[in-house]
Amino acid sequence: MKDLKHISKFLSLVLRHKPEKIGLTLDANGWANVDELLQKISRNGVSLDFETLEQVVISNDKQRFAFSEDLSRIRANQGHTVQVDLEYEALVPPAFLYHGTVPKFLDAIQAQGLQKMQRLHVHLSADLETALKVGGRRGKPVILKVDTERMHADGFAFYRSKNGVWLCEEVPARYINFTYETKQS
Numbered sequence: 279m280k281d282l283k284h285i286s287k288f289l290s291l292v293l294r295h296k297p298e299k300i301g302l303t304l305d306a307n308g309w310a311n312v313d314e315l316l317q318k319i320s321r322n323g324v325s326l327d328f329e330t331l332e333q334v335v336i337s338n339d340k341q342r343f344a345f346s347e348d349l350s351r352i353r354a355n356q357g358h359t360v361q362v363d364l365e366y367e368a369l370v371p372p373a374f375l376y377h378g379t380v381p382k383f384l385d386a387i388q389a390q391g392l393q394k395m396q397r398l399h400v401h402l403s404a405d406l407e408t409a410l411k412v413g414g415r416r417g418k419p420v421i422l423k424v425d426t427e428r429m430h431a432d433g434f435a436f437y438r439s440k441n442g443v444w445l446c447e448e449v450p451a452r453y454i455n456f457t458y459e460t461k462q463s
């Protein structure tokens with residue numbers, strides 16, 4: 279497994295979604311034991327050493343993974359579908375945050391607001407460029423602007439992952455500006 283991006287994708291799979299794929303167990307806070315991870319990945323066909331794993335963690339474009347201080351454990355910073363507690367602290371969000379999505383979801387979002395779907399949280403971005411990239415994974419992106427200041431004032435909790443992604447439980451439709459993109463263009 280030489281290609282760092284390929285390793286990163288595989289790590290996302292086992293540290294966020296399917297640890298059982300290689301017989302790995304995450305603890306309640308999403309941590310995997312590093313030696314066990316390396317052994318179990320290697321047992322599944324390809325050898326991965328600690329130095330390469332460290333390179334993946336350090337060079338990852340979105341800083342998706344983190345080691346514990348003593349480097350004995352590793353976890354994904356956000357994006358899980360397995361139930362883990364990432365120990366996020368509630369924070370005051372910026373006045374607005376953005377969500378990148380695609381046109382085919384708009385009717386449902388208008389009806390139900392933004393829901394976390396398979397993940398543990400709704401993911402919001404502090405800058406437009408990131409939101410465009412997130413939406414762009416699925417097609418022509420549409421940007422929704424969320425009135426996070428008003429949501430926070432109304433009692434909704436916000437968290438920020440170690441790699442800067444803003445998270446919340448849901449965004450009711452009344453806080454979403456659906457015409458934001460057209461106003462921009």
Ligand code: HQG
Binds near residue numbers: 412
């Ligand atoms: C949509 C990647 C119908 C939502 C990215 C999104 C991000 C609804 C999709 C991170 C809905 C869920 C997360 C509703 C929301 N009805 N559709 N009520 N509410 N949706 O992948 O935000 O590279 O779970 O708009 O960059 O796209 O993996 O969430 O399109 O940071 O690190 O349902 O994943 O990061 O999709 O992406 P996702 P997301 P990584």
